[in-house]
Structures are given as C-alpha cells and as structure tokens.
Amino acid sequence: MATLENGGSDVIPDPSMNDVISSGDVSEELLPVVAGLTSPRKHVPHWYLYDTRGSELYETLVHNSRTYKLWEHEYSLLKTHGDEISSKISSPAVLVELGSGASSKTRLIIEAMLKRHGNFTFVPVDIAKEFIEDCGRELESEYPGLSVEPFGGLYMDGIRHVAARPEAKMLLFLGSSFSNVAITDQLKMMTDIRMQLGAQDRFVLGLDMNTDPEALSKAYDAQWSPWLRDNLICRLNQDFGGDMKKEKFEYSFDFVENPADGDTPSYIQLSLSSKGNQRVHFEKPLLDIDFQDGQKLYLSEGLNYSCKWNMKQLRHLAKRSGFTLEAHWINNENTYCIVCFSPADNITTSA
Ligand SMILES: C[S@@+](CC[C@H](N)C(=O)[O-])C[C@H]1O[C@@H](n2cnc3c(N)ncnc32)[C@H](O)[C@@H]1O
Known part of the structure; x- marks a missing residue:
C-alpha cells in the first residue's frame, strides 16, 4: 500500500x-x-x-447568496448590454459557452441572439455532462428556434470540437470561470483559444474585479x-x-x-x-x-x-495572447466587467 x-x-x-x-x-x-x-x-x-450535485449546489448558492454578488452583477450587465454583445458577430451565428453550468444568465444572450440572428445553435461546453444535457433539453423546449448541442468535456476539447463550424462564433465564458484557470496556464489557454478563432469570431468573458x-x-x-x-x-x-x-x-x-x-x-x-x-x-x-x-x-x-482583475491586467493579457479588447462593460460599483475580445490581425503572441 x-x-x-x-x-x-x-x-x-x-x-x-x-x-x-x-x-x-x-x-x-x-x-x-x-x-x-x-x-x-x-x-x-x-x-x-462539479459533478451533477456539485453543479446544482453551485447554481443554488450563487443564485441565492446575499453576499456573493457575482451572479447578480453579471446578470444585470447582460440584461443591459445583451443586444450590443450579440451584435458583435454576424449571421449565421453559433453560440458556444465554456463552463456553461445551468446557463441561467446565458438566457439573456440566447434571447438577444434569437432576435438578431434568428434560429441558431447553442453549444454548451462543460465537464458536468449530464447536468448540461438536462439544462440543454430545458432550453430547447423553452426557446423555439434554438438548437442545443451539448459537449460534455474539458474547455479546450469543446473549442476544438466547434472550431471547424462555418458560422461566426460567439464564445462565452461567464461566471468569472476563466479566473479559476491556474494563473500559470491562463496565457496558454488564451493563446490556444485565439488560434482556434477566425476574424469573424468573438470571445466574451465575464470577470470579477472585486478586491475589497x-x-x-x-x-x-x-x-x-x-x-x-x-x-x-x-x-x-x-x-x-x-x-x-x-x-x-x-x-x-x-x-x-x-x-x-x-x-x-x-x-x-x-x-x-x-x-x-x-x-x-x-x-x-x-x-x-x-x-x-x-x-x-x-x-x-x-x-x-x-x-480578481483590473482593466490594465485584462488589456495586457489580451495583447499577449493575440486579442484586441474591442469593448467592455463595467457595473457602477466597479466590481464586475464583461469584456469582448476580438482576434487581433497580427497573431504573434508573447510570453
Ligand atoms: C464557476 S461555474 C460557472 C457556471 C456558469 N457559467 C455561471 O456563470 O453560473 C464553472 C463551470 O465550469 C465548469 N468547468 C470547470 N472546469 C472546467 C473544465 N476544465 N472544463 C470544462 N468545464 C469546466 C464547471 O462544471 C462549472 O459548470
């Protein structure tokens, strides 16, 4: 032993x-x-x-917490700016969400995209396979015109899975989930993602900025x-x-x-x-x-x-991984932001 x-x-x-x-x-x-x-x-x-039970508990806790405000802040930014975010790509479009979980806030983007782009495919990517399959069935039944193709697995496998699709890709990474990637792996992950995206695609991330x-x-x-x-x-x-x-x-x-x-x-x-x-x-x-x-x-x-990020750090990360910070939206308290990265023309990246 x-x-x-x-x-x-x-x-x-x-x-x-x-x-x-x-x-x-x-x-x-x-x-x-x-x-x-x-x-x-x-x-x-x-x-x-994040097994199925872990994903359910996470969703219940973030939704109901009175002191962990991330869900609320991100929801209200998406509600205000969802239309503008969905306008960042052209039709036909595909929505890919990394670490989608319950996709509870993503509904706002789904609604904005259905309005702007018409019928489209949503590909939730998450390690909690059964959980996102259940959520996907619910979304499909609620939104006529939405086709859901869940991918149960790791982030980068999901991105490679959709890379060859012909539609313009909106890659969403909400819930400050990118912040949970090991700091030492973040630049490589961003660079790998950049390599899988074309000029018409956008990478939209929700990130926590609260350092109080x-x-x-x-x-x-x-x-x-x-x-x-x-x-x-x-x-x-x-x-x-x-x-x-x-x-x-x-x-x-x-x-x-x-x-x-x-x-x-x-x-x-x-x-x-x-x-x-x-x-x-x-x-x-x-x-x-x-x-x-x-x-x-x-x-x-x-x-x-x-x-917990600030804009200077995010600009720096974008630049080093071959992205341009095309737009960003910050809440009034300065504690949460959504950034839209577009692939830079020059994809030379630096360590
Ligand atoms: C912080 S939760 C965010 C959930 C949801 N996007 C939200 O904003 O409420 C992170 C999600 O990413 C998934 N996840 C974590 N690490 C992952 C990985 N390496 N590959 C794929 N999914 C992962 C978890 O299962 C979980 O659903």
Whole structure:
C-alpha cells in the first residue's frame, strides 16, 4: 500500500504508487484527482468540484447568496448590454459557452441572439455532462428556434470540437470561470483559444474585479461549505472508496492581494483545513493520506481559485495572447466587467 506522510514535501517515493495508479483501479479521467491528493501541495483539480450535485449546489448558492454578488452583477450587465454583445458577430451565428453550468444568465444572450440572428445553435461546453444535457433539453423546449448541442468535456476539447463550424462564433465564458484557470496556464489557454478563432469570431468573458477584502470575506464565508466541503468529501469517498469525514475538515479561504499596477491579478485561495492530525484511507486505489492539524487540501490545481482583475491586467493579457479588447462593460460599483475580445490581425503572441 502507498502510505503518504504528512506536511510539507510529504510524498514518499513509492514504486507501488505508480503500479496502483495505473492498474485500472481508477478511471483515466480521475487520475488527476489521485495525483492531486498525493502531491506535496494536496489539492483536487477545480473541475472535480462539479459533478451533477456539485453543479446544482453551485447554481443554488450563487443564485441565492446575499453576499456573493457575482451572479447578480453579471446578470444585470447582460440584461443591459445583451443586444450590443450579440451584435458583435454576424449571421449565421453559433453560440458556444465554456463552463456553461445551468446557463441561467446565458438566457439573456440566447434571447438577444434569437432576435438578431434568428434560429441558431447553442453549444454548451462543460465537464458536468449530464447536468448540461438536462439544462440543454430545458432550453430547447423553452426557446423555439434554438438548437442545443451539448459537449460534455474539458474547455479546450469543446473549442476544438466547434472550431471547424462555418458560422461566426460567439464564445462565452461567464461566471468569472476563466479566473479559476491556474494563473500559470491562463496565457496558454488564451493563446490556444485565439488560434482556434477566425476574424469573424468573438470571445466574451465575464470577470470579477472585486478586491475589497471586507466584501470578499463575506462573499467567501462558510455559506460554501455544503458544496465545497460536504459534497466534495462525499464525491471523494464515493469515487475512491474513502473514509474521509466532513466534520474533520473546515472550509476556509485566503485573499492574496497583488499590486494593482502589476500584471498578476489578486486572487482567492480555497481549501479544506484538517481539524487535528488524521489519516484518510482510500480503497480504490489503496491509499492512506495523512493530514497534520491545519494542513490544507486546496480546491484548485493552481495557486488561485478565483482571480480578481483590473482593466490594465485584462488589456495586457489580451495583447499577449493575440486579442484586441474591442469593448467592455463595467457595473457602477466597479466590481464586475464583461469584456469582448476580438482576434487581433497580427497573431504573434508573447510570453
Ligand atoms: C464557476 S461555474 C460557472 C457556471 C456558469 N457559467 C455561471 O456563470 O453560473 C464553472 C463551470 O465550469 C465548469 N468547468 C470547470 N472546469 C472546467 C473544465 N476544465 N472544463 C470544462 N468545464 C469546466 C464547471 O462544471 C462549472 O459548470
């Protein structure tokens, strides 16, 4: 059995670990989760938070929270500027949404696009396959003229899946979901997306700009525990035959503030902290993981869970990845923005 010790650089090199992980005990898509649990910085990949139940909990929490205002801010920007956003591409058009989830705010863009472009196809792309298939059926029944073709999988696979379509593409990335991509991977992802888009396509992102520590401490408080602790632990136990106990972990967050005039955005880190020293046992693969008191299991593969941007940083990112910031819309409180990136003529990108 691969036994992992606690704290710091805590992976004991154990040849049997590789045997166990590649033995077929674990499906290929879950290997990154095992790798995260057994890495020196214990973590689960961000996408792992979104099984069907996780997606439902996320949607309920963001919709009803009184202190996490992101849904509300983005909804009101889309309501005010939906027509203008949909006018950024010509007909015939296809709408592709990365990390679509429940697509609850996307309805505003769907309505604006139906008005402007007539019948069109919507391709929601999300790791939570069954969840978006259910949402897609609902949308199709509600909007005559809308054809929904869900793609269950990772972001870039979804983009490659639609790349050859002849219609002008509106690529939507709402809910500040791009902010959850590891900072170290963001430029590459933007550049890869740029390479898949043509001059007629647009990339529209909703991004959080709130860096007020007091507001953030209310926004990221314990209201998220049912999703980020209870459901996650339930999923880990189910997927890997584990005996992890939710009462023995505490949900917590940190705000890492970076200089506003620098290129790196500030960000939130989310984690579960171990209450006391404990050993968690998993059956598939056979694995014991030791946690010291206070040791964290991070809820993202990168340092950041959610980045908090400013316009200078977004312009800089666009430029380096071969995009031009064609338009942007910011709310009155200056806490949320929607940006429209168009492919720059010159696609030379810089690191
Ligand atoms: C923050 S939620 C946003 C949901 C919705 N767009 C909204 O604005 O409310 C992020 C969504 O992205 C999906 N997701 C996260 N990582 C992903 C990945 N690497 N590839 C595909 N989908 C992913 C999740 O399943 C989830 O539905």
